[in-house]
Amino acid sequence: MKITNIETFAVCAQLKKPFKTALRTVTTAESVIVKVTAEDVIGWGEAPPTVAITGESKESVISSINNHISPKLIGLELSSYETIFKVLHTSLVRNTSAKAAVDMAIYDLLAKQSNLPLYQYLGGFRDLLETDYTVSVNSPEEMGDDASQYVSEGFNILKVKVGKDTIERDLERIKEVQNRTGNKASIRLDANQGWTAKEAIYAITKLEQEGINLDLVEQPVPAHDIEGLKRVTDSVNTPIMADESVFSARDALQVVSIRAADLINIKLMKAGGIHQALKINAIAESAGIECMVGSMIESKLGITAAAHFAASQKNITRFDFDAPLMFKEENVDGGVAYNKSMITFNSYTGLGIHSVKQGGLQIGIN
Known part of the structure; x- marks a missing residue:
């Protein structure tokens, strides 16, 4: 064809x-x-x-x-x-x-x-995924309210955004989320490059000492600061994940060659798609580094592609696919299905997308 x-x-x-x-x-x-x-x-x-x-x-x-x-x-x-x-x-x-x-x-x-469904075409390692749910950076009180709500709705993993202002304010946010959810949820912190290496080491060490249930800390330092990322990784017990520091396979090779991070977050929008994402995952896997697949604020179409890629690979062990749940209205017919935090795949071939809404119209049906 x-x-x-x-x-x-x-x-x-x-x-x-x-x-x-x-x-x-x-x-x-x-x-x-x-x-x-x-x-x-x-x-x-x-x-x-x-x-x-x-x-x-x-x-x-x-x-x-x-x-x-x-x-x-x-x-x-x-x-x-x-x-x-x-x-x-x-x-x-x-x-x-x-x-x-x-x-x-x-x-x-x-x-x-x-x-074949795409995840089977790519390798078909699993057919069930569990996504986290993102707690946006706001006041500690609002973040506590949001975290409590998401846990009550069936989400076991929270991705908590920090890095917006002062490190002490971030510590307040994290403690409030922990207090409101107890041990009901695992917490992934995402500073989105908002901390320096010294701030990250200080904050993570303090949280470890206070027994906060941290699964990982994502991109604590600016993307270009690979040395700082490594310094944080070497200084704390909590797993550190590279996100914006890794766009390409070459970036991944740089990170794994000096063990600058314990994990890598692959996003199709950073990598340029599945073809390059497979290369990043292979480099990470060869170095004994597991990967998460994340996303931007995408509809169920883009998330479906990312989920199929993630499900196909053994080395991808964490999943961040909550974006479609944030939409007021569904605009995609087909694709993956959600049951609270769990994601399943339909039996359609490819991505299983039938149509997409543009305004009040449906774009193509297939």
């Missing part, structure tokens, strides 16, 4: 409440939906523009795909997918979210061609 058409559609959805981190505040989830047609079969992809992390806007994602990626991919044979991915990733530098959206659509097509 040849790739015959690539289309882009801008969509948006309101969140139930603002999503706040040390890097940004989001009230409306914007995305670019990609529809790749190979003869009469459709593959789906998604790219949420995240200027604060990938540097991409909605306009740049659409321009990258329409003006630089599509002209080079249309006409290529799906069976020569290594050629497709080489062309995709050399069509322009960076612009990883734009590449990721097209990449996941290609994988959707490949799995459909093989008559």
